[in-house]
Amino acid sequence: MRLRRSIKAKLxxxxxxxxxxxxxxxxxxxxxxxxxxxxxxxxxxxxxxMFLAAFDALIAPYPPNSLPGFLTGxxxxxxxxxxxFGTDFVGHDVFSQVVYGARSALYxxxxxxxxxxxxxxxxxxxxxxxxxxVDNILMRITEIFLVFPFLLILLVFLKVITAVAPxxxxxxxxVTIMIGLFSWAPNARIIRGEVLRVKESEFIDASKxxxxxxxxxxxRHIFPNVLHIVIVLTTLMIATAILVEAAVxxxxxxxxxxxxxxxxxxxxxxxVKEAWWEGVxxxxxxxxxxxxxxxxxxxLRDALDPRLRE
Numbered sequence: 001m002r003l004r005r006s007i008k009a010k011l012x013x014x015x016x017x018x019x020x021x022x023x024x025x026x027x028x029x030x031x032x033x034x035x036x037x038x039x040x041x042x043x044x045x046x047x048x049x050m051f052l053a054a055f056d057a058l059i060a061p062y063p064p065n066s067l068p069g070f071l072t073g074x075x076x077x078x079x080x081x082x083x084x085f086g087t088d089f090v091g092h093d094v095f096s097q098v099v100y101g102a103r104s105a106l107y108x109x110x111x112x113x114x115x116x117x118x119x120x121x122x123x124x125x126x127x128x129x130x131x132x133x134v135d136n137i138l139m140r141i142t143e144i145f146l147v148f149p150f151l152l153i154l155l156v157f158l159k160v161i162t163a164v165a166p167x168x169x170x171x172x173x174x175v176t177i178m179i180g181l182f183s184w185a186p187n188a189r190i191i192r193g194e195v196l197r198v199k200e201s202e203f204i205d206a207s208k209x210x211x212x213x214x215x216x217x218x219x220r221h222i223f224p225n226v227l228h229i230v231i232v233l234t235t236l237m238i239a240t241a242i243l244v245e246a247a248v249x250x251x252x253x254x255x256x257x258x259x260x261x262x263x264x265x266x267x268x269x270x271x272v273k274e275a276w277w278e279g280v281x282x283x284x285x286x287x288x289x290x291x292x293x294x295x296x297x298x299x300l301r302d303a304l305d306p307r308l309r310e
Contacts, residue, residue: 065259112183126138128191153182
């Protein structure tokens with residue numbers, strides 16, 4: 001009995017230590033995130049669209065840009081068991097085209113958000129921490145990008161590219177790059193404001209007193225405390241990029257070689273009353289994907305915000 005008690009007494013502190021060691025900030029954030037039903041719904045929507053994009057060749061009943069309705073004389077037929085979302089004016093299966101368009105939407109969303117947020121994080125951190133002349137220069141550059149009508153510039157640029165290379169070389173990638181380069185400025189200002197707040201904290205003064213370098217303070221102390229803002233802005237940027245690409249394609253300036261939901265909306269615009277299903281389903285998927293990223297971003301903000309942790 002005494003031997004058992006001594007063994008339990010020795011093992012108990014180890015268990016408590018392991019238990020306390022397992023409760024990290026990420027565990028707390030995950031516990032908070034799981035309680036947010038709206039965020040879980042957003043993650044489910046995004047996961048569903050990603051699943052469609054990853055296995056589009058297996059899910060879609062017909063190959064890309066194939067014309068099953070044209071061969072059988074079934075152009076613009078309503079949804080049925082044979083064609084789940086109906087067919088368009090030339091005989092494309094709308095369901096297959098929607099499935100193949102998921103990959104283009106995610107490509108533009110993540111690509112443009114990656115470019116925009118990389119620039120926004122760099123400018124926001126450097127400008128907010130250093131201040132002075134560096135802050136003035138970076139903020140003046142940011143204000144220049146803020147006043148640019150980037151959608152108009154994007155359309156003009158794509159028009160020039162189409163005139164120079166009629167085959168549509170680099171169409172979707174060019175749209176992605178342009179969206180990222182001209183949409184980072186608002187996010188940089190928000191990140192800068194948060195950096196200014198965190199910079200005045202006591203632990204930053206303590207780090208300076210201990211001799212920490214400026215790079216270490218920025219990336220090891222300030223950046224983790226603005227990460228929740230960055231995550232929310234990234235999800236909103238992904239949603240914005242998807243909407244902008246859909247608008248560009250709807251106006252006829254997108255990549256003609258790519259299958260996008262915006263192009264499907266543009267083609268369906270000619271016969272809204274006769275074939276409502278041509279535009280309803282692509283528009284529904286755009287709405288769902290954008291809503292999913294917004295819900296996920298809000299949930300991650302609530303879970304990762306250090307001011308809201310338990």
